[in-house]
Amino acid sequence: MDLETTRLCAPSADLSGLTRSYVREAFLAVPDSVPEARRAITEFAAAAGATPNQLDAIRLSASEALTNVVKHAYPSRTGHIHVTVRVAGGELWVLIADNGCGMRAGRDSDGLGLGLALISQTTDGFSIVERSCGGTELRLRYTLPATVPVHTRLTPRARRSR
Numbered sequence: 001m002d003l004e005t006t007r008l009c010a011p012s013a014d015l016s017g018l019t020r021s022y023v024r025e026a027f028l029a030v031p032d033s034v035p036e037a038r039r040a041i042t043e044f045a046a047a048a049g050a051t052p053n054q055l056d057a058i059r060l061s062a063s064e065a066l067t068n069v070v071k072h073a074y075p076s077r078t079g080h081i082h083v084t085v086r087v088a089g090g091e092l093w094v095l096i097a098d099n100g101c102g103m104r105a106g107r108d109s110d111g112l113g114l115g116l117a118l119i120s121q122t123t124d125g126f127s128i129v130e131r132s133c134g135g136t137e138l139r140l141r142y143t144l145p146a147t148v149p150v151h152t153r154l155t156p157r158a159r160r161s162r
Contacts, residue, residue: 021048022086029079029098034066037083041094044085048092049144057122058094058142064115065096065138073100073135090144091124097137102130 023044027033041062042055050058069081084095120126125141 022084024084025082027081027083029070029074029081029100031070033081034063034070037066037081037096038062041083041085045092045094045142048087050092050142051145054142054144058092058140061119061122061126061140062094062096064119065094065140068115068138069096069098069100072103073098075101087144090146092142092144094140094142095137096140097131097135099131099133099135102134103128103136 023040025037025040027037038059042059045058046055066081066083069079073079079098079100082095082097082099084093084097086093116128119138119140123140124143125139127139129137129139131137
């Protein structure tokens, strides 16, 4: 599948000149969406001042969370991955949500798998929330190095992805 067809909405509007900076996008829950969503997350994180080590951790944990949605959220239908990324109080927050069946151990599993343990090890904070409308939201938190405000650091490419 062509990557351009996996994005359900245009990249978040260019908000240059405003202090409100974020990414909010929806993708089809298919394997081809994982690299595109991961790229949107890591480009914003880089523009927000994440260190190279943090970018590696963000890339890995986002891949795990996005892949979990693709593999487990919609067992008998197609669905969407909802991605929100923003900076608040010197922290980068990555929210990855679905409207799927919720979290549960698989038939062939004694637990929720190694992916969540990996996410826990690569973030500064991590929570799983059952959404009131159905599905699951993973909230990943990374403490950014103290630098200038995010809206003054964004590159033109990162601004386009917001």
